[in-house]
Amino acid sequence: xxxxxxxxKVQCADREVGEVTKVILDPITREISDIxxxxxxxxxxxxxxxxxxxxxxxxxxxxxxxxxxxxQRPPLKRDDFVTIHEVEIAHLEDNLHVEPGxxxxxxxxxxxxxRRRTFFTNFTHAIGALVALPLxxxxxxxxxxxxxxxxxxQWIKVGSASKIKTEDVGVQFxxxxxxxxxFMPEAEIDKNIWILKASPAVxxxxxxxxxxxxxxxxxxxxWTNKQSVPYIAYSGKCPHLGCGYKWRAHKVLxxxxxxxxxxxxxxxxxxxxxxxxPRPLDTLPIRVAGNGDIEVIDMEFKAGKxxxxxxx
Ligand code: FES
Numbered sequence: 001x002x003x004x005x006x007x008x009k010v011q012c013a014d015r016e017v018g019e020v021t022k023v024i025l026d027p028i029t030r031e032i033s034d035i036x037x038x039x040x041x042x043x044x045x046x047x048x049x050x051x052x053x054x055x056x057x058x059x060x061x062x063x064x065x066x067x068x069x070x071x072q073r074p075p076l077k078r079d080d081f082v083t084i085h086e087v088e089i090a091h092l093e094d095n096l097h098v099e100p101g102x103x104x105x106x107x108x109x110x111x112x113x114x115r116r117r118t119f120f121t122n123f124t125h126a127i128g129a130l131v132a133l134p135l136x137x138x139x140x141x142x143x144x145x146x147x148x149x150x151x152x153x154q155w156i157k158v159g160s161a162s163k164i165k166t167e168d169v170g171v172q173f174x175x176x177x178x179x180x181x182x183f184m185p186e187a188e189i190d191k192n193i194w195i196l197k198a199s200p201a202v203x204x205x206x207x208x209x210x211x212x213x214x215x216x217x218x219x220x221x222x223w224t225n226k227q228s229v230p231y232i233a234y235s236g237k238c239p240h241l242g243c244g245y246k247w248r249a250h251k252v253l254x255x256x257x258x259x260x261x262x263x264x265x266x267x268x269x270x271x272x273x274x275x276x277x278p279r280p281l282d283t284l285p286i287r288v289a290g291n292g293d294i295e296v297i298d299m300e301f302k303a304g305k306x307x308x309x310x311x312x
Contacts, residue, residue: 001053001055001056002056002057002058003022003023003056004023004032004035004050004053004056004061004129005020006020006021006023007020007021008018008020008056008059008060008061009059009060009061010035010037010060010061010063011060011061011063011110012063012065012066012069012070012177013060013063013064013065013066013068014066014067014261015151015221016036017039017067017070018037018038018039019038019040020036020037020038020061021036021037021038021045021223022034022035022036022045022076022103023035023036023103023104024036024047024081024103024104025103025104025105031050031081032047032050033049033050034047034049034050035050035053036048036076036104037050037070037218037310043077043278044076045075045076046070046071046073046074046075046076047073047076048063048065048070048073050283052064052065059211068102068166074128079252080102081105082104082250082251082263085288091094095155105263114299122282126171150180150217150218151217151312152214152298152312153216153218153288153297154297155285155296155297156171156175156177156295156296156297156298157175157293157294157295158173158174158175158193158195158233158294158295158296159173159175159293159294160291160292160293160294161231161292161293161294162260162292164195164197164231166197167197167198167199167230168196168197168198168199168202168255168268169196169197169247169255169268170194170195170196170234170247170255170257171194171195171196171247172192172194172236172246173192173193173194173195173294174190174191174192174195175191175192176188176189176190176191177189177191177298179286191234191236191298191301192244193231193233193234193235193236193284193296194234194236194245194247194257194281195231195232195233195234195286195294196231196232196234196268197230197231198230198231198232198268198269199230202232202268202269203227203230203232204226204227205267205269205271205272206232206269206283207225207227210227211224211225211226211227212224212225212283214285214297214299217310222285223285223287223297225283225285225286228239228285229286229288231286231288231294232270232283232286233283233284233285233286233294233296234257234270234281234282234283234284234296235282235283235284235299235301236283237282237300237301237303238259238261238264238277238281238303239264239277239278239279239280239281239282239301239303239304239305240259240261240262240264240275240276240277240278240303240304241260241261241262241303241304243259243260243262244259245257245258245259245260245264246258246259246260246268250265253265253267253273253274255268256268256273257270257281258309259275259277261263262275262276262290263275264276264277266280270282270283270286278304278305278306278307279306279307279308280307282299283301284296284297284299285297285299298312299312300312
C-alpha cells in the first residue's frame with residue numbers, strides 16, 4: 001500500500017470527511033503508525049491507526065470506518081508528540097515518503113514499546129548465547145582479558161574553546177581515541193562529547209556548590225572539576241542505552257539535549273527533563289589550557305543504571 005500523504009483527502013466508508021493533516025511515525029520501525037484527520041473549520045483532529053486505512057491512492061486515503069465512528073474517536077492529544085524537526089531519526093528518509101511537514105513521533109507510550117521490544121530482543125539473544133556458550137567460553141575468556149586492564153585516564157585534546165561562541169549552548173567535539181587490545185595492533189575509534197560554556201546558574205545546577213572529584217579504578221583521586229571553571233564536558237553517550245544525542249530546539253522546553261533513540265531529554269545542566277533516562281548526562285574531567293585548548297579524560301559509564309558505574 002502507498003504511504004498516506006499530507007493533505008490527501010480522507011474518505012470514510014460513507015463520505016469524505018477532511019484531509020490528512022499530520023502523520024504519526026513509529027520511531028523504531030520508522031513506519032507510519034497513524035494518520036491524523038482534520039475536518040477543517042476548526043473541529044478537533046482525530047488520530048486513526050493505519051489498521052483502519054483500507055486503501056491509499058494518489059491524493060485519497062480510504063478508511064474502513066464510517067464518519068460517525070471517526071467522530072467518536074478521541075481528539076489528537078498534540079502534547080503527547082514531538083515533530084521530527086525536534087528529533088533525529090537515522091535513515092528516516094529510507095522508509096518515510098511523505099513530504100516534510102507535520103510528521104509526529106509519540107512521546108509517552110514509547111518507553112513501554114521499547115521495553116517490550118527490548119525484552120524480546122534480549123530474550124532471543126540470551127537463548128542464542130546459551131546455545132553458543134560451551135563453544136565460545138574459552139575464546140571469550142581470552143578476549144575479555146583486556147577488560148580487566150586499568151582504566152585509561154589519559155587526557156585527550158579535543159579542540160579549542162574558541163569553537164564555543166554562546167553560553168549554555170551544547171557544542172559537539174569529535175575526536176579519535178586510540179585503543180590497543182593485547183592481541184591486536186593499535187586502532188583508533190571515532191568519539192564525540194558535548195561541551196558547554198556554562199552560565200553561573202547552570203554551573204550551580206551541575207555542581208550544587210560542591211566540586212566534582214573523579215577517581216581511578218583503585219579509588220584514588222585523579223582530578224577535580226571545579227565550579228569556578230565554566231566549561232562542562234558531557235560523555236557523548238546517552239545514559240539510557242548509550243545512543244548518541246544532539247543539542248536541539250524543543251517547541252516547549254527550548255534548547256535541550258535530545259536523544260533520538262527513546263526520546264530522553266536533558267537540559268543544559270544534564271538534568272533529565274523527560275524520557276526513560278535513569279540519570280543525568282555523565283560529566284567528564286575537563287581542563288582548559290591558557291591558549292584555549294580543551295582536554296578531557298574520556299570515561300564511559302554503564303548505561304541504564306541510576307547510579308554511575310564506570311566501565312572505561
Ligand atoms: S538511548 Fe534511550 S533515550 Fe537515549
